[in-house]
Amino acid sequence: MGSTGKVLLVAGLAGVLGATLGLWLNGPGPLLRTELGQRVLQGAMDSTAPSPPEDLAVAKRGAPVPVLELPSLDGAPVRLPSAYPGRPVLINLWASWCGPCIQEMPELDRYASAQGGNGVQVVGIALDDADAVRAFLRRVPVRYPILLDQAGPRDAGVQMGNLKGVLPYTVLVSPQGRLLKQKIGPFEHGEIEAWVRSAQ
Numbered sequence: 311m312g313s314t315g316k317v318l319l320v321a322g323l324a325g326v327l328g329a330t331l332g333l334w335l336n337g338p339g340p341l342l343r344t345e346l347g348q349r350v351l352q353g354a355m356d357s358t359a360p361s362p363p364e365d366l367a368v369a370k371r372g373a374p375v376p377v378l379e380l381p382s383l384d385g386a387p388v389r390l391p392s393a394y395p396g397r398p399v400l401i402n403l404w405a406s407w408c409g410p411c412i413q414e415m416p417e418l419d420r421y422a423s424a425q426g427g428n429g430v431q432v433v434g435i436a437l438d439d440a441d442a443v444r445a446f447l448r449r450v451p452v453r454y455p456i457l458l459d460q461a462g463p464r465d466a467g468v469q470m471g472n473l474k475g476v477l478p479y480t481v482l483v484s485p486q487g488r489l490l491k492q493k494i495g496p497f498e499h500g501e502i503e504a505w506v507r508s509a510q
Contacts, residue, residue, distance in 0.1 A: 345491075345508065355494065359473035366464055369471045369481070369489040376469045380435060380457040383444060388457055391483045394431040398490075399483045400506065403467040405438040406446035411478040414496035415450055421502040422454040430482075430506055437461040437477065482509050 362368050367376035378390040391399045402418055404411035415434075422432035432454040436443040440458050447456065459466045461475065471492055472479040482491040482505075490509040497505070 355474040355476065359475075360463070362468050362473060363463055366469065368469060368473070371471075371489050371492070373489060374487050375481075375483050375489050378435075378466050378469060380459050380466060383440070383447075383456055383458065388433075388455070390433065390457075391487050394433075396485050397428065398430045398485055398506070400430050400432045400502075401435060401466075401470060401481050401483065402432065403435050403437060403470070403472065403477060403479045405436060405461070405477055406442045407438070408477045410496040412446075412450065414478060414498075415452055417497050417499055417502065419452040419454065422452070433457060435459055435466045437465055437467060482506060 369375040375391060377392065379387050380390070382388050390401065400418075400421075402414075404415070406412075418432055418434070421430075425431070434452065434454060434456045435458070436456055437459050438461075443456065443458065457466075461467075465475075467475060467477075467479050470479070470481045471489065472494075476494050478496050480493040480497070481489055484490050491505065493505065
């Protein structure tokens with residue numbers, strides 16, 4: 311490819327990324343709530359994200375997710391997704407300083423509590439300081455498990471396909487441990503059920 315072709319390719323990618331981020335920053339519209347919109351956004355963000363470390367396993371749609379072992383708030387190690395055998399697992403990455411994360415937590419808690427012992431298991435992974443997470447959860451309690459990780463090039467979000475590190479970020483993992491869906495941005499009220507149903 312000649313230099314003109316490369317310039318046009320880069321300009322085209324920049325245009326797609328700019329349009330996508332413009333939609334996102336001006337409030338996620340109906341397009342970003344669709345599977346197609348999410349895939350376009352994911353692709354645009356991946357194209358501008360730093361490369362993950364070469365030895366780090368990164369999840370791809372349809373493929374098995376890497377095993378994550380992270381501490382719970384009480385320090386006990388939890389292995390995902392095998393801690394919840396036979397169940398789909400919705401993994402939500404968030405932080406106590408992330409406004410959209412905070413807005414969606416009551417919706418995630420509502421959904422989690424409706425699942426009972428056999429439905430989709432919701433798990434939050436806070437890319438944050440443990441003390442900040444505990445203080446936040448005293449103000450905004452949730453009934454689903456919260457695990458801890460530190461943001462960085464090897465964090466759980468990167469391993470789940472969020473190379474850009476945007477929060478909130480959610481994935482749905484099948485009972486067999488395969489990545490089914492990815493969502494960049496917060497869930498609105500009543501949106502989770504349809505999002506999960508569309509993957510099954």
